[in-house]
Amino acid sequence: MRHKNNEKSRKIIAAATKIFAKKGFYKAKVSEIAQEAGIADGTIYIYFKHKDDILIALFEEKMREVLDNMKKQISLESDPFAKIERFAYFHLKLIEDNKDMAEIIQVELRQSSKFMKNYQNKKFAQYLDLIGDIIQEGKEKGLISQDIIPGIAKRAFFGALDEMSRFWVLSKRRKYDVETAARQISSYFINGIKN
């Protein structure tokens, strides 16, 4: 897994994103990814030791991007509730703009824990913690009820957005626009937890 050439590594991940989204990890052939990337089958193995490693690297790369982007978005607001709204909007926007990536994270991330025993998805935990931190902040500022348990609330909020994403990813056509969905979901949540 030499990484002399990062450009090719990214090309492979981009191709894999497309193929995994279309076929799913198990049905995707390494040779298809190679073809999509415009390289030879063997070249993939210069950059990734196993097929599994492509998926892991894909997650890490995508999650890093998502995480960085979301941190930036949140930092633009100071009010915890505004942060939550922004989180909802940009999360759903991201799904809309990156359907392939969303599908993989939706579908494959779920089974990942099964075939990647030792792979700890730290990036995902950090992403959830962005919400947890906002809630904590809200509690400290007296905006959010002291009864709220951040560990449950962050999952409830993420799950609400995530289920919406899944619906979109698996549907052919998009019912409800991003703005509406984001506004509704963040509104339920904010009203649900505010003091």
Added chain:
Amino acid sequence: MRHKNNEKSRKIIAAATKIFAKKGFYKAKVSEIAQEAGIADGTIYIYFKHKDDILIALFEEKMREVLDNMKKQISLESDPFAKIERFAYFHLKLIEDNKDMAEIIQVELRQSSKFMKNYQNKKFAQYLDLIGDIIQEGKEKGLISQDIIPGIAKRAFFGALDEMSRFWVLSKRRKYDVETAARQISSYFINGIKN
């Protein structure tokens, strides 16, 4: 080809539930399921035409049970908010009591849409609609704000519960007990949508 009322059919599904939960659909071998069921490999093909069909039948059977059970629970309450609380509690209780089933629905249901192109998960839609119907009822009774879009709200609520389940399914130890989680999540939601 399927003989739905057969006892052996259920034995196979029970075995498959265990094996799919442990290994995931793709890594589970038909021969393992046969062994777990105490029958010969070939016997499985008397009851199911393909490996995929076992998973589909498994979903249908489990979802039917879940659906029937949840309908019964909901009917015991007349107040929409009480129904929501009961839904949350019994959904999470179900996960706790049926870890194997939960894991399969969590993990494999996601990829199912990929390999089962033509499989329409009607039972799952009906399950979601249980929530949608409660919300509709709440709106009609003036308990829930008219702004709430049931198609979004039902997914937000289900997603919140589902993410909690996923956390439990993938964690070794169970943080937060069922009652607490159910109370918190239904409370956010009810407060979030009530008039």
Added chain:
Amino acid sequence: MRHKNNEKSRKIIAAATKIFAKKGFYKAKVSEIAQEAGIADGTIYIYFKHKDDILIALFEEKMREVLDNMKKQISLESDPFAKIERFAYFHLKLIEDNKDMAEIIQVELRQSSKFMKNYQNKKFAQYLDLIGDIIQEGKEKGLISQDIIPGIAKRAFFGALDEMSRFWVLSKRRKYDVETAARQISSYFINGIKN
């Protein structure tokens, strides 16, 4: 490596003997062996876990036969020198009659120690010991000089026969007949070690 059906197991070994002799272990394809045996590729893996295991089983089977046969031959003589002569004759005869087997033992047995780290060729050691025991007996009867070290002598005698075999195996045409070669080699040896 179930062995329900010994007949098929032997059929595979017979086919492997032919193919390994023709191509060598590394160049022999499992599919060729299957074809030669008149079975499907996958069937081989019902009887042998790996390609390596075919070679190991082949050795064990052939060496058992060779060993049993040679023990019988030796027991027909009571004089140690007559035993040595008989050993030489039947060893070379065996090579002549089983060219494929001889070639594999000649060629592949040598490299076997390399890829089969843990495979201890006990049968071969027992074969060598047949000679060692004769020498020991000869020493005890005062027919063979006390200076002779059986551990060296048995290898010298076997090596002499073996080199002759190798010459035959690798040559197109057979120079020197079995009787002549056996007589010459056992004669050098007997005269060389007798008291």
Added chain:
Amino acid sequence: MRHKNNEKSRKIIAAATKIFAKKGFYKAKVSEIAQEAGIADGTIYIYFKHKDDILIALFEEKMREVLDNMKKQISLESDPFAKIERFAYFHLKLIEDNKDMAEIIQVELRQSSKFMKNYQNKKFAQYLDLIGDIIQEGKEKGLISQDIIPGIAKRAFFGALDEMSRFWVLSKRRKYDVETAARQISSYFINGIKN
């Protein structure tokens, strides 16, 4: 394509000797040899057209050395029996001093005839003929029985030494020292063929 006098060519052969001895020809990777030689993979192909050619060149170089050395040793004696004793001693000494080379010649030379259809090992034939010539000389001088067939005797003697070598090459610890083994084996042979 080969540049025989090149220093790099020898460096590659030296590296190959080490790697082939450790892993065997088929399991040795060209890249490993390159690394051992401290050069790039592609450089090997400037000096050798195929992996096979490295083995052939290795044989030729080693056998030339061995042959030259043995010729020199033999020429130091005038008595045929003394020559035989010296041959035995220096053959076994060579094995002891060059374990890697010995292992390759022992193990890989055997299979070489298989993958190198057209490779005629003339050097090896010349080596055997050194013994054949001594026997011929002995017969002419009346020291060796006229019944002895040099073509068989030379192989018997070489085979005896060779089997001893093989035992040493494949054993972890060396039983019997070189002097003892050489004395024993040449003694059997000389006594066995003398007039």
Added chain:
DNA sequence: GATGAATGAGTATTCATTCAT
């Protein structure tokens, strides 16, 4: 000449599915 990234032909092994008993 030297490099080493890229190539792609080659193959052992797996496992869902079949079917003769």
Added chain:
DNA sequence: CATGAATGAATACTCATTCAT
């Protein structure tokens, strides 16, 4: 109906060899 031995299509991965730099 039940069996389980047999099938053979399918595919991840390796590594000798090439060739642009």
